Amino acid sequence: MEEFAANGYEKASTNQIVKNAGIGKGMLFYYFQNKKELYNYLVDYCLDVTTTEFINRMDTSEPDFIERLKYIARIKTDYHLKHPNVLNFLGSVFINEGGLPDNFKKRHAEIMMLGNSKLYDNIDTSLFGNDIDTEKAFKLIQWSMEGYQNELIARLKSQSLATVNFDPYWDEFYDYIEVLKTVYYK
Amino acid sequence: MEEFAANGYEKASTNQIVKNAGIGKGMLFYYFQNKKELYNYLVDYCLDVTTTEFINRMDTSEPDFIERLKYIARIKTDYHLKHPNVLNFLGSVFINEGGLPDNFKKRHAEIMMLGNSKLYDNIDTSLFGNDIDTEKAFKLIQWSMEGYQNELIARLKSQSLATVNFDPYWDEFYDYIEVLKTVYYK
DNA sequence: AACAGATTAGACCAGGGTGGTCAATAGGTG
DNA sequence: CACCTATTGACCACCCTGGTCTAATCTGTT
Numbered sequence: 391m392e393e394f395a396a397n398g399y400e401k402a403s404t405n406q407i408v409k410n411a412g413i414g415k416g417m418l419f420y421y422f423q424n425k426k427e428l429y430n431y432l433v434d435y436c437l438d439v440t441t442t443e444f445i446n447r448m449d450t451s452e453p454d455f456i457e458r459l460k461y462i463a464r465i466k467t468d469y470h471l472k473h474p475n476v477l478n479f480l481g482s483v484f485i486n487e488g489g490l491p492d493n494f495k496k497r498h499a500e501i502m503m504l505g506n507s508k509l510y511d512n513i514d515t516s517l518f519g520n521d522i523d524t525e526k527a528f529k530l531i532q533w534s535m536e537g538y539q540n541e542l543i544a545r546l547k548s549q550s551l552a553t554v555n556f557d558p559y560w561d562e563f564y565d566y567i568e569v570l571k572t573v574y575y576k
Numbered sequence: 577m578e579e580f581a582a583n584g585y586e587k588a589s590t591n592q593i594v595k596n597a598g599i600g601k602g603m604l605f606y607y608f609q610n611k612k613e614l615y616n617y618l619v620d621y622c623l624d625v626t627t628t629e630f631i632n633r634m635d636t637s638e639p640d641f642i643e644r645l646k647y648i649a650r651i652k653t654d655y656h657l658k659h660p661n662v663l664n665f666l667g668s669v670f671i672n673e674g675g676l677p678d679n680f681k682k683r684h685a686e687i688m689m690l691g692n693s694k695l696y697d698n699i700d701t702s703l704f705g706n707d708i709d710t711e712k713a714f715k716l717i718q719w720s721m722e723g724y725q726n727e728l729i730a731r732l733k734s735q736s737l738a739t740v741n742f743d744p745y746w747d748e749f750y751d752y753i754e755v756l757k758t759v760y761y762k
Numbered sequence: 763a764a765c766a767g768a769t770t771a772g773a774c775c776a777g778g779g780t781g782g783t784c785a786a787t788a789g790g791t792g
Numbered sequence: 793c794a795c796c797t798a799t800t801g802a803c804c805a806c807c808c809t810g811g812t813c814t815a816a817t818c819t820g821t822t
Binding site: 413414415416417420 | 798799800801802
């Protein structure tokens with residue numbers, strides 16, 4: 391996944407893959423008929439993992455939009471730490487031109503749909519200030535949180551994520567969240 | 577720039593470069609001694625363009641932070657349309673491990689410093705709600721706007737940017753900006 | 763027209779990386 | 793021992809790499 395994510399399908403090298411995986415070249419082509427089959431297997435695996443360990447853990451019982459996003463951020467971090475390359479790989483798959491089979495596109499669309507309903511279903515819009523367009527507020531709040539997460543990733547780029555103590559960053563994140571509540575909520 | 581941005585220095589192909597540029601192979605190595613010299617020339621050129629056509633056009637006379645960002649978004653769009661690959665290329669340069677000379681790092685740091693002062697100098701913080709941490713609000717507002725811009729880029733990915741009429745997107749952007757003003761300002 | 767110098771193209775090169783094959787072997791089980 | 797699966801890495805033909813070089817063409821001057 392690392393190699394494909396970094397270089398895309400064509401430029402990913404099977405030699406690099408076996409080297410970094412610490413296995414012999416033969417093993418790769420013993421278990422997979424060719425490069426494309428490996429790639430498809432990985433896409434399939436990643437979609438599964440994303441569904442079961444990320445999307446399905448989202449919870450529509452929390453009606454406070456910001457609290458729900460806060461919880462999702464927790465899940466996402468767990469998921470990222472447990473499967474460090476899955477999100478990067480999936481991202482690269484859907485960015486690069488659609489050279490992947492239709493059934494993957496269909497599953498992708500389904501997952502996005504499911505994710506959206508997990509995000510927006512059963513939200514209590516009455517928490518928001520009266521003169522606020524809540525649809526736009528949803529977006530702005532999401533972008534705000536993504537912004538923090540992206541900046542954090544950039545800040546920690548050099549370090550190995552597994553060794554980082556995230557507690558202070560969660561504190562900082564929650565501070566930002568308090569600001570969001572102050573401004574968007576009544 | 578397109579080729580380097582897409583593949584990084586090592587994996588960028590001089591053959592692809594000359595093909596896409598519509599010139600013969602000989603020309604490249606007539607004007608540049610080798611691949612590295614071309615790369616360094618491009619970095620130099622992009623830093624120049626970014627300074628003169630982006631950073632220097634930012635304006636610290638507007639004390640309203642959101643209005644200032646609004647104007648910067650305009651400048652950035654102009655700049656992006658005029659030099660479509662410069663930002664992508666520079667982004668890839670600074671993401672990939674620091675294989676570039678020290679004087680480039682120094683210039684990069686200087687430009688970032690200049691950009692920061694163009695962003696934050698002379699801002700009237702009294703516009704913000706009284707119970708708001710303005711430092712955090714600055715960040716949140718920036719992330720919100722970046723979020724819109726990123727989503728727009730994703731939405732328009734397939735189309736050639738030169739042919740798009742941006743007016744409706746500006747309207748939409750300004751709608752989001754009005755929400756930001758409503759929530760963050762007194 | 764004749765010449766000169768600046769431009770330009772692309773065939774060509776050795777070297778290295780490509781996806782994929784295959785004979786050899788290691789390891790476990792009976 | 794035999795048998796089967798798991799595993800390795802040398803090896804292959806092929807293609808692409810950065811870079812060279814010759815020869816052609818353009819441009820301007822006399």
